Amino acid sequence: MSASSLTTGTNHHAGAAFPGLMVRDPDPTGSAACGPVADPLATLPAHAMAVNIEKEQTIYAEGSPAEFCYRIVCGCVRMVKLMEDGRRQVLEFLLPGDLLGFDALGTYDLSAEAVSPVVLHRYRRSVVEHLADGDPAIARRLRVLSAAGLRSAWERMMLLGRKTAVERIASFLLEMTARMPSGGRGGVLLPMGRLDIADHLGLTMETVCRVLSSLRQEGTIGMDRSVNGPQVTIRDPAGLQALACAARH
Amino acid sequence: MSASSLTTGTNHHAGAAFPGLMVRDPDPTGSAACGPVADPLATLPAHAMAVNIEKEQTIYAEGSPAEFCYRIVCGCVRMVKLMEDGRRQVLEFLLPGDLLGFDALGTYDLSAEAVSPVVLHRYRRSVVEHLADGDPAIARRLRVLSAAGLRSAWERMMLLGRKTAVERIASFLLEMTARMPSGGRGGVLLPMGRLDIADHLGLTMETVCRVLSSLRQEGTIGMDRSVNGPQVTIRDPAGLQALACAARH
DNA sequence: CGCAGGGTTGATAGCCTTCAAGGTCTGTGG
DNA sequence: CCACAGACCTTGAAGGCTATCAACCCTGCG
Structure with missing residues (x-):
C-alpha cells in the first residue's frame, strides 16, 4: 500500500521494479511522512542474488550462522520454532515483498521454510550492515521494519494468550486477505496446509x-x-470482523 | 557521565548497562565483539531527565503520540495490551536497565504501567533519532535492541501457543530469576501480583x-x-528446568 | 485398483476456566 | 489492644473448550 509503485504489477518480477520491503508498512520514512518518498532500500537490489527454493525445503535453520538475509519475490515462507519434544510454533507467514533475516543477530533464531515454491532475493548481511552504517536513512528504515515486526508479534501474542479458537481463525483469515495480493475481494488462496495454520494459531489441525x-x-x-489447493472465500467480512474481536459467548 | 553512572543506582550485573530492549542482550556491539567495548548509548544519559512514577500509575498509554522513550532505573513496569472486551495481555515485564519506547513508531502500541514505584530516565525520541542518524554505532545498537526484543517475543509466542500451565509458570520463574538482580541464588521477590502473572502467561489467576x-x-x-510481598524461592532449579520444557504427561 | 497424503468428522477425555467460598495479611479506627 | 474492612491470595466444585484418538472421505498417482 505504502509503495504504490510496487503493487501495480501483480507479479512484480520484472527486474526493474523494486518493491518496498514489507507489504504493510506504517511509515516508510520513520516519521513525518510528507507524500511518497523514495525507499531508502531501493539501492539494495543491486546487491541481490536470486535464489529458488522448492516447496517444503528449508531456507535456513534455527541456530545456524546468519550470513544472509532475503526478500521474498514470490511464494510463501513460514518461520518456525521447535521444541525438543516435537511441538512446533509457526511464528509467522511471509509473503511476496516481506523480508527475512534482517533482524538476525549472529545466528538465526528461527527456521525459515518454504510453504510453496519460493523465489528470493538474497543479500549478504555484512553488505546490508555496511550500507546502513553509511546511510542513516537506510538505518532508520531497518529500525522501522523491526518495530513493525514487534508490533505484529505483540498482536499475535494477544491472539495466542487471550483469544478463542473461533477468534483466532477469524483474525487469521482477515489478516491473510489483507496481505494477499488477491485479497482485494472475496477469495483467498491459502498456500499453507491445515497443520501449518494450526501451529501458527496455537491450535490443532x-x-x-x-x-x-x-x-x-x-x-x-x-x-x-x-x-492448486483449497480456496477460502470470505462471504461475510463484517461477520468475520465481529468474530475476530468480540466473540465471547 | 559514563554508562556506569546509570547502573550505579541499581544492583545490576556489571558491564551490561543496557540489557536488550526487553531482556538480555547477547551481543552489545552487534557483531564481531572483541572484548569489552564502550556502549554506544553511553552518551545518552546526558540527555536524560529523571522521572518518578507511583505504583499502578500509567507511564504512557497505547495509542498516544510517542514523544518520549525511557530507561528504567529501578522498579518494575508492565507492558499491556487490552481488548475492548476487557481481556488483557501483559506482553512483558521490564526491570532496571531495560528500555521502553525506543521502538515506538509515531504512537505507542502498548501501554506502560508501573507495577511497583518506578524511577525512570526519560529521553526525547527526536533526540535519540537524531543521535542515531549521526552515529552508525548508535543506530546499530538500536537495531540490536529491537532484534533482542523480537527474539524474546518469539520465545513467548512459543510459550503461549504450545506450553502447558506448569511449563509456563516454570519458564516464567526461571526467566525472572535470571533477570532479577538477586537472581544469583535461590530467592526471587516477584514484584507483580498473581493477576499480572496470569495475564502475562495467558492463564487465569x-x-x-x-x-x-x-x-x-x-x-x-x-x-x-x-x-514487601510474596517471595518465591527456587528449591530445585534442575527440577524447574525440566518442567519448563518437557512436561507433557 | 491400491496406496498415500491431506482433509474432515465423531466420540471421549483432560486441562483449564468459571463461579464460589474461605483464608491471610495490612491498615485503620474505636 | 482488638475489631473490621478491603485487597489479595488460596482452595474447591462444576462445566466448557479444545486436545486426543480414531475412523472415514477425497484426490491424485503409480
Whole structure:
C-alpha cells in the first residue's frame, strides 16, 4: 500500500521494479511522512542474488550462522520454532515483498521454510550492515521494519494468550486477505496446509478444520477446491470482523 | 557521565548497562565483539531527565503520540495490551536497565504501567533519532535492541501457543530469576501480583495459584511472605528446568 | 485398483476456566 | 489492644473448550 509503485504489477518480477520491503508498512520514512518518498532500500537490489527454493525445503535453520538475509519475490515462507519434544510454533507467514533475516543477530533464531515454491532475493548481511552504517536513512528504515515486526508479534501474542479458537481463525483469515495480493475481494488462496495454520494459531489441525467447517455452514466463508489447493472465500467480512474481536459467548 | 553512572543506582550485573530492549542482550556491539567495548548509548544519559512514577500509575498509554522513550532505573513496569472486551495481555515485564519506547513508531502500541514505584530516565525520541542518524554505532545498537526484543517475543509466542500451565509458570520463574538482580541464588521477590502473572502467561489467576501451590507441595519451590510481598524461592532449579520444557504427561 | 497424503468428522477425555467460598495479611479506627 | 474492612491470595466444585484418538472421505498417482 505504502509503495504504490510496487503493487501495480501483480507479479512484480520484472527486474526493474523494486518493491518496498514489507507489504504493510506504517511509515516508510520513520516519521513525518510528507507524500511518497523514495525507499531508502531501493539501492539494495543491486546487491541481490536470486535464489529458488522448492516447496517444503528449508531456507535456513534455527541456530545456524546468519550470513544472509532475503526478500521474498514470490511464494510463501513460514518461520518456525521447535521444541525438543516435537511441538512446533509457526511464528509467522511471509509473503511476496516481506523480508527475512534482517533482524538476525549472529545466528538465526528461527527456521525459515518454504510453504510453496519460493523465489528470493538474497543479500549478504555484512553488505546490508555496511550500507546502513553509511546511510542513516537506510538505518532508520531497518529500525522501522523491526518495530513493525514487534508490533505484529505483540498482536499475535494477544491472539495466542487471550483469544478463542473461533477468534483466532477469524483474525487469521482477515489478516491473510489483507496481505494477499488477491485479497482485494472475496477469495483467498491459502498456500499453507491445515497443520501449518494450526501451529501458527496455537491450535490443532482438527480444531482448525472444525472451526472452518462451522464458519462455512453459517455462511460466513466459502470453501472450494481449486486446482492448486483449497480456496477460502470470505462471504461475510463484517461477520468475520465481529468474530475476530468480540466473540465471547 | 559514563554508562556506569546509570547502573550505579541499581544492583545490576556489571558491564551490561543496557540489557536488550526487553531482556538480555547477547551481543552489545552487534557483531564481531572483541572484548569489552564502550556502549554506544553511553552518551545518552546526558540527555536524560529523571522521572518518578507511583505504583499502578500509567507511564504512557497505547495509542498516544510517542514523544518520549525511557530507561528504567529501578522498579518494575508492565507492558499491556487490552481488548475492548476487557481481556488483557501483559506482553512483558521490564526491570532496571531495560528500555521502553525506543521502538515506538509515531504512537505507542502498548501501554506502560508501573507495577511497583518506578524511577525512570526519560529521553526525547527526536533526540535519540537524531543521535542515531549521526552515529552508525548508535543506530546499530538500536537495531540490536529491537532484534533482542523480537527474539524474546518469539520465545513467548512459543510459550503461549504450545506450553502447558506448569511449563509456563516454570519458564516464567526461571526467566525472572535470571533477570532479577538477586537472581544469583535461590530467592526471587516477584514484584507483580498473581493477576499480572496470569495475564502475562495467558492463564487465569486461579490457575497460577494452583500451579504455584502444587510446585510448593512437591518441594520444587518455596513461598514465604516477605515484608514487601510474596517471595518465591527456587528449591530445585534442575527440577524447574525440566518442567519448563518437557512436561507433557 | 491400491496406496498415500491431506482433509474432515465423531466420540471421549483432560486441562483449564468459571463461579464460589474461605483464608491471610495490612491498615485503620474505636 | 482488638475489631473490621478491603485487597489479595488460596482452595474447591462444576462445566466448557479444545486436545486426543480414531475412523472415514477425497484426490491424485503409480
